[in-house]
Amino acid sequence: MTTESLSVAVERPHSDVLSRLIDDQVASSLAAKDPTLWGPEAEPEASVRLGWVDLPRASRPLLAEIDALRADLRQEGLDHIVLAGMGGSSLAPEVITATAGVELTVLDSTDPSVIRRAIDDRLERTVLVVSSKSGSTVETDSHRRAYLRAFADAGVDGPSRIVVVTDPGSPLAKIAESEGYRKVFLADPNVGGRYSALSAFGLVPAGLAGVDVADLLDEAEAVTPTLRLDSSGNPALLLAACLGGGHNEGHDKVALGKGASTNTGFGAWAEQLIAESTGKLGKGLLPVDLGGTGGTTPGWARPGDDVTSVALGSPHHSQAGQIITDGPLGAMFQLWETAVAMAGRVIGINPFDQPNVEEAKRAARALLDQPPASSDAPPPAYVDGAVEVYGDEDLLRGATTVRDALAAIAAAVPAQGYLAVLAYLDREVDGQAAALREALGGRAHFQVTFGWGPRFLHSTGQYHKGGHPNGAFVEITGAIAEDLDVPDRPYTFGQLITAQAAGDLAVLRDKGLPTLRLHLTDRKAGLAQLLEAAGKVSS
Known part of the structure; x- marks a missing residue:
């Protein structure tokens, strides 16, 4: 290298x-982990978020631990690695394994069909990596609970099949210790999630799946001297x-x-x-x-x-x-x-905080704690085929079709703004939803982004609420065909993803941003209808 x-x-x-x-x-100061680079307001946060600078070398001791555990698991016939993680805990391992051509099942959704499909796939050969820096991420905790029940139902010792990656002293670390999980990897607490690609969060799941992660550290270490000049x-x-x-x-x-x-x-x-x-x-x-x-x-x-x-x-x-x-x-x-x-x-910002990420989480928790009665749910503005249309009266004035609704939200994008398509659906089964970005952006004078919910809440969700206030948002939700309980919780996965979608949209509305929700009563037919309508929208 x-x-x-x-x-x-x-x-x-x-x-x-x-x-x-x-x-x-700036380069040499960053290499020396100078927390003053971003100003006095950012200094307290920056002083505990610069551990990533040294990861190409500091992560070396992990390699032997990963190799030893992988060998033990393979000897026991456990070769199917499932990663439960959100944001920085899942994105880097997904890129690492995809680049290496190595299989890794990534759970970063709360759609019931996604969870059920993962659990039904080779459970007898499965090891679950539960990865959460805070140790309290609701999606990841729900995945852990679902797998523990599935292991128990299959007569498998669940704790022996769970590997944890988390920060020292986190709630997850304490659960892992008290319940006797297979292995706990404690990450450097001075590394933020999105800067953790070369930490235990990136290396452990990918390494257990079969990637030679030492190469990543070699590649990063080879360029580090140049990046300090x-x-x-x-x-x-x-x-x-x-x-x-x-x-x-x-x-x-x-x-x-x-x-x-x-x-x-x-x-x-x-x-x-x-x-x-x-x-x-x-x-x-x-x-x-x-x-x-x-x-x-x-x-x-x-x-x-x-x-x-x-x-x-x-x-x-x-x-x-x-x-x-x-x-x-x-x-x-x-x-x-x-x-x-x-x-x-x-x-002129602090790159290590995410002050708006918690807003949607709070709104979702409030809906889970006190779910509205079905009779209190507002009716759609109108229904077109397999799509229920929800939006402000002013936005939808005169609209009667899905095409009209998409044209209305496109017209609401401000000058030099953007349109975000947010799909709270099944990334595999409903994968054609991603084509909406190109369908809507093909003739647009603005940028169109696409995100899978709730995955994007740990990514672009911060920008939507804290960045330039020039976005407009199309949220797509879908009917839940078969729900799934979250064990030992008073809600299901279907209720969880519904609350996450509603909470996120409520925060965007509270900030005065244009929003539209399209609910698919039949996912397959509804997506086909959306794609056809999107291709006819001009801006």
Whole structure:
């Protein structure tokens, strides 16, 4: 591995911003874990969030533990690894295993069909990795409970099949100790979730699944000396100057497209890193993950003057002003974490907090604690085929069809704003919902993003509520065909995902942002109807 294997190429390097970063010795100060880089208000948080800087070396002791446990599990015939985790606890392992071509089942949904399908798949050979930094993430705790019941029903010793990754002293660490789980990996508490790719949160699930995670640390460590240089040859400084400098010139969106890279799904990981790190105080960069479809899709075809285009790998179709970042996965993790932290300084925010993430969680908890009676639920504004349409009267004035509703929410997108499609559905069975981003964005003059709920709540959800207040939101929910209990909890998975969707939408409405909810009474027919209507909407 050589430092030349990591590259950042730009046409307009924002030389003034780059010069300031070099003169202020930001790279070397970050390498020294200087918490003052982001100002006095951020210093308390930054002082306990810079452990990621040393992870390429500090994570080395994990390797032997991972290898030993994997060997023991394989000897017992346990070769199906399921990861229960949200946000930073799932996104990095998903990218790592996908890039390596190794199977890992990722549970980051509360849709009952997703949970049931995972549990029904090779339970006799399954090990569940429960991964949560706080140890209290409601989705992950619900997954743990469901698997414990399934193991018990199958006559399997559940605790022997559970591996935990969490912070020291967390509620999950205490449960694991008291219930005798198979193994507990305690992560560095001074590493935030979205900066944890090279910590136990990224390495343990991927390593147990069969990835040689030592390669990731080698790749990251090889480029670390370059990322510490206060010079224009530092690719992290160059990327930070483009992202931060672009933001301050009005380019508040970053379109991420996969070029000729072997890294699979990197955009989804970078999406969380960018959105949660920068989207706050009415500022930030909105990542638009183009899903690896290259430079011909909306976002690159007509990026507009509010977008910075970034290719994750050499692009299939180059574009004037486009940034190109390329390198092996471990090096790319280290590059982007370093660059986004630096960009936070340029933008003027604390890249290590996420002050708005808790808002939707509180709203969902309130609905679970005191669920509204079915008779109190507001009726839809109207029904069109397999779709119930919910929205403000002013938004839907004169609308009678799904196409009308989509046209109305598109018209509500402010100048240089964006439209977010939020699908609280089954990512596998209802996968065609992701095509709505391209269908709606094909002729739009604004950017369209797509997120699976509740997964995106731990990612772009922070930006939606704390970033630039120029978004409009389409939420898609679906009928629950067969619900599933959350053991020892007074609610089901169906009630949980319904509360999460309702809570998120309520917070967006309270902030005065345009919202539309489309409920599919028949998921298959409803999605077909949505896609057809979306293709006919012009803006």
